[in-house]
Amino acid sequence: MPGLSITLQDVTKSFGSEAVLKDINLSIKEGELVSLLGPSGCGKSTLLRIIAGLERAEAGSIRLGEQVVDAVPAGARDLAMVFQSYALYPHMCVADNIALSLEMTELSALQRLPLLGRLLPGSRAIRQEISNRVRQAADLTEIAHLLRRRPAHLSGGQRQRVALARAMAREPGIFLMDEPLSNLDAKLRISMRSEIVDLNKRIGATFLFVTHDQSDALAMSDRIALMMGGRIRQIGTPQEIYDSPSHLDVASFIGQPV
Numbered sequence: 417m418p419g420l421s422i423t424l425q426d427v428t429k430s431f432g433s434e435a436v437l438k439d440i441n442l443s444i445k446e447g448e449l450v451s452l453l454g455p456s457g458c459g460k461s462t463l464l465r466i467i468a469g470l471e472r473a474e475a476g477s478i479r480l481g482e483q484v485v486d487a488v489p490a491g492a493r494d495l496a497m498v499f500q501s502y503a504l505y506p507h508m509c510v511a512d513n514i515a516l517s518l519e520m521t522e523l524s525a526l527q528r529l530p531l532l533g534r535l536l537p538g539s540r541a542i543r544q545e546i547s548n549r550v551r552q553a554a555d556l557t558e559i560a561h562l563l564r565r566r567p568a569h570l571s572g573g574q575r576q577r578v579a580l581a582r583a584m585a586r587e588p589g590i591f592l593m594d595e596p597l598s599n600l601d602a603k604l605r606i607s608m609r610s611e612i613v614d615l616n617k618r619i620g621a622t623f624l625f626v627t628h629d630q631s632d633a634l635a636m637s638d639r640i641a642l643m644m645g646g647r648i649r650q651i652g653t654p655q656e657i658y659d660s661p662s663h664l665d666v667a668s669f670i671g672q673p674v
């Protein structure tokens with residue numbers, strides 16, 4: 417899974433008269449784990465949804481790797497999203513929840529993937545490939561023993577792993593994660609942090625991790641993009657942001673006096 421870079425140029429978005437994103441410029445390198453950190457309501461989810469193609473920017477452009485994706489539909493972008501709510505189907509077992517994300521991937525996206533691209537949709541071979549990928553993603557996230565369970569019979573941490581496995585099965589170049597740890601208790605949250613970092617380093621995909629929690633961002637990131645009021649206020653390593661906040665409001669959000 418080679419990581420893809422993400423390049424945002426002057427991305428702007430309003431809802432009605434409210435300017436929610438103001439000239440966002442951001443470059444994320446292949447394989448990097450970047451946190452988008454900022455208080456609730458500052459525009460993080462909107463930016464993530466625009467990158468995913470679930471929402472359209474009014475102005476500006478988005479490149480994933482070398483490709484400008486402004487006109488590429490969500491299902492055909494080489495990325496997977498992990499939500500806070502996990503968004504698992506309650507009537508389906510874990511394996512089917514993971515497989516469904518592959519079945520729903522647009523054919524154009526599947527065709528870019530090695531092996532699957534050479535197969536016919538609906539064929540026995542493609543079903544075999546889907547089941548191999550479910551197994552592989554479950555092994556990597558250590559949920560192979562849970563594949564026949566329904567989400568109601570899983571703990572919060574297990575559901576989180578299923579949501580990660582579902583994203584991984586698509587073998588995307590980019591993972592977009594919107595507050596994936598928010599529903600976990602403190603202890604689990606800390607262990608999931610290092611699991612996500614390990615996963616990033618192991619598979620080499622690019623991770624953009626949204627959080628309002630400074631300690632998540634400081635603990636996990638290669639770099640932090642600090643967002644406030646619809647703007648990126650500062651971008652740097654956790655050390656740089658912590659030691660040298662660019663503005664007073666950044667400093668008070670991070671919790672350090674200047």
Ligand code: ADP
Pocket residue numbers: 431436454455456457458459460461462463
């Ligand atoms: P965050 O994820 O940082 O908490 P959001 O991106 O969800 O912030 O929201 C940023 C701002 O945009 C908020 O003021 C929110 O109310 C507004 N907003 C988000 N989505 C919509 C929408 N679909 N319609 C109208 N306003 C929205």
Ligand code: MG
Pocket residue numbers: 460461462594
């Ligand atoms: Mg949000």
